[in-house]
Amino acid sequence: MRRPRIKPEHLPVRHGDDRVRIGGVVRGIAADIADPDGWVWALLAALDGSRTTDQVVADLVRLHPARSEADVRAAVGDLVRAGYVEDAGEPPVAGLTAAQRERYRRSRALFRWMDRTPRRTSWDTQLLLRGARVVVIGIGGVGCTAAQTLVVSGVGHVHCVEPDVVELSNLNRQILFTEHDLGRAKVDAAVERLSAYDSGVRVTGERLVVDGPAVLRTLATGFDVVVLAADQPPEIRSWANQACLATGTAWVHGGYHGPQVSCGVYRPGTGPCYDCARVAERERRAGLPPLTLSAAAARIDPPHAANAVSAGVAGQLAAHLTLSLITGVPAVRTNCQFGFNLVTLQDSFALGPESPRRDCPACG
Ligand SMILES: [Zn+2]
DSSP, X not given: OOSEEEOGGXXXXXXXXXXXXXXXXXXXXXXXXXXXXXXXXXXXHXXXXXXXXXXXXXXXXXHOTTXXXXXXXXXXXXXXXXXXXXXXXXXXXXXXXXXXXXXXXXXXXXXXXXXXXXXXXXXXXXXXXXXXXXXXXXXXXXXXXXXXXXXXXXXSEEEEEOOOBOOGXXXXXXXXXXXXXXXXXXXXXXXXXXXXXXXXXXXXXXXXXXXXXXXHHHHHHTOSEEEEOOOOSTTHHHHHHHHHHHXXXXXXXXXXXXXXXXEEEEOTTSSOOHHHHHHHHHHHHHTSOOOOOOHHHHHOOOOOOOOHHHHHXXXXXXXXXXXXXXXXXXXXXXXXXXXXXXXXXXXXXEESOSSOOXXXXXTO
16 A cells, blocks of 8 residues: 555544544444554544555654554554555556546445445446446336446446336336336336436346246346346246356345335355245244234235335345445345335344255255
């Protein structure tokens, strides 16, 4: 690192006389550092990007003679490894035009804020997105939002898969479509709209029915991440799981059960798979008293309950997990499902076994 500098999003604050907080106030990023004699505070002030590491060390030892050169050098190393430091003398970024740097300036700031991994340049995450290929399966409420977010985030290639045409009842949540698109193939309208956001992103699509794992396996082969935004037929997530286990492709799913929004994120071979969680859930339910449906519940098939918020939050979460799989930012837990309750706005949860199940039909 040529000229170490505390990231602008992680600037420290002092609490009382003996404690420094670095990384802001967001849980998962911020950290407290004990600093009874003030030398950490002085070190953080010196890491302003105006001098080399050697100059920072020399300045600190002069200001705080009780600290050795080795102490200061080790502290700088700890801060760099913890992801709080960037290089003010980073090399000019190659692979992004001036217009792209202007477009993604604010994304870079947020990635830099959430990122706890040392990087060669502050543009590394955007370059990873630029080189990524993602297929979105199902361009309904969840898929429209997910695809839109992936395109405007600068994912290099977004491919849309969907067999249906646009209907009036889609327009309360499927935000890529307008009244002008009624009767059009969704995939055509989606590709046209998505292409208008960023001419530098390759957007493609195909009108295709997913009728088994073989179709998904073919799709998964050509892409870095599969986003499963379809929920029909009911076996489709297990099909995606089987396909991605076979190809080694990372995948996410997004959906909802009324106001309960959920998504899952899987990196095959690194932990339990989607079907491991289903086996664990069946086991959990087998230990509970049996459930009996009321006669009315057994008879009535309620209409699909969703709006732009429930589908949109699910789509945004699926896109967020996809960006995380591509860039490592933020470094979320994988091989599990997350949920969020839109009624209480509080009950977020993570579900799934800690390790793969030997009795899993897909990976066991
Ligand atoms: Zn499994």
